[in-house]
Amino acid sequence: MKAVAVFPQSRELRVIDDHPEPKISAPTEVKLRMLEVGVCGTDKEICHFDYGTPPNGSDYLVLGHESLGEVVEIGPGVTSLKPGDLVVVMVRRPCEEPGCVACRAGRQDFCYTGKFKERGINQLHGFMAEFVVDDEKYMFRVPPELRGIGVLTEPLTIAEKALREVNNVQLRLPWACPVEPGKPREFCHNAVVLGAGPVGLLGAMALATSGFKTFVYSRDEKPNAGSDFVEKIGGTYISSSTHNIEQLAEEVGNIDLVYEATGASKFAFDTLRVLGTNGVYIFTGVPGRKGPIELDTDTIMRNLVLKNQVVFGSVNAGRDAYTGAIEDLAKFEQHWPGAAASLITGRYPITDASKLACQGVGGIKNVVAINQ
Ligand SMILES: [Zn+2]
Ligand SMILES: [Zn+2]
Incomplete structure (x- = not known):
């Protein structure tokens, strides 16, 4: 069958048509016809051979981790899925260390051993x-009405x-926002x-969706596709080319949460400087190593202590995040x-696929449509 394969040795990425078609080999396994697979920065890194390891004994790795498939066959022990169901498959599998x-x-999203x-x-x-x-335990059923956006589940996790x-x-x-009886809930937390x-x-x-007054802070001046989108969902778009970090903080008020999704460390740590009282800062980006940067560490450390701040990093996701993502797509x-x-x-x-993963074609999220 056809597959998109990365050959790290010969530094090639191409469609192969002789990848063996997988067969159900255990009672709880499920066979999917793949519908769509999203492309992201991780695929780009794999394409540039910075990342990505083929299975033992294979000279290539089949690419793609943001999935949407349709069940075509189930093993005799499968209880949660049936043919025709739409499914997203989890990416990470546990290590084998007993400890x-x-x-x-x-x-396994919190695996200790790596x-x-x-x-x-x-x-x-x-x-x-x-x-x-x-195995069915790594699959999540997506309602048919989410057929057009189910492939966004994994990046949303x-x-x-x-x-x-x-x-x-x-x-x-x-932390809970005050509720006045008879009135709609007021949103009391600001997220950037x-x-x-x-x-x-x-x-x-x-x-x-979970009740934050939401601001998106990004480089490009508005209007642009991102700023239009943010306004459509009731958020506020602020451009770093018109507002410096201090002006951002002034505009937002107490920054209760920062969700970092750029991978740009200087920009990220500069924003940490304006995190608010009792604020939480989440890093999700993975920067390349570009060398040391200058940082106002005194301010950052003072604020961490005097404002009771928490900073954490987060990678990958567990079952609860997958089911939550599917529920949230329906709410969206x-x-x-x-x-x-x-x-x-x-x-x-x-x-x-190789053009998408290696060069990029612009736009927000691009998807390989494998079957209709
Ligand atoms: Zn991805
Ligand atoms: Zn582990």
Whole structure:
């Protein structure tokens, strides 16, 4: 069958048509016909051979980790899925170390050993193939009405996991917004999203949905596709070319949360300087190593202490974040019909996968449409 393969040795990325079609080999396995696979910065890194490891014994890795497939066959022990169901597949698989309490508890997104595997990234073939087989425990059913945006589930899980962590962290203090009987709930917390790429804009939707007054701070001057989108979902777009960090802070008020989604470390740490009282700062970007930068560490450290701040990083996601992402996609459709779909700016045939992953074609989120 056809698949998009990365050959790190010969530094090639191309469509192959002789990738063996996977078969169900255990009772709880499910076979999917892949519909769509999203492309992101991780694929770009793999394309530039900075990242990505083929499975043992294979000289190539099948690319793709942002999935949407349709069930075509189920093993005799499968109870949660049936043919015709739409499904998103989890990316990370647990390590095998008996002492890794995170993986042993099914929370491989918090793996201690780093010996986890990831489909389409690290030692397991990905989803840019005509068919995929995996265990039902790594699959999440997507309602048919979300067929057009289900492929956004995986990139949305980043924000979903982060928000779950924020809710846990903020149990440390009185955090719930006051509710006046008979009145609609007032939103009392301000969130700033750094970056207007797909992770940032999906994060903005998740934050707005869970009650934050949401600001997106990004480089490009408005109007642009990102600023139009932010306004459509009731947020405020602020450009760093017209507002410096201090002006951002003035405009927002107390910054209760920062959701960093740029991978630009200088920009990110400069914003940490204006995090508000009792604020939480979440890093999700992975910067390249560009050398030391100058930082106002005295201000940052003073604020961390005197304003009770918390900073954490977050990667990958557990089952709760996947199911939460699917629920939130449905809420997004209710709140802002068609908005999530507008993040998908292009659908391309599998033959364009290398152009999408390696060069990029502009737009917000581009998707390889594998089957119709
Ligand atoms: Zn991705
Ligand atoms: Zn582990």
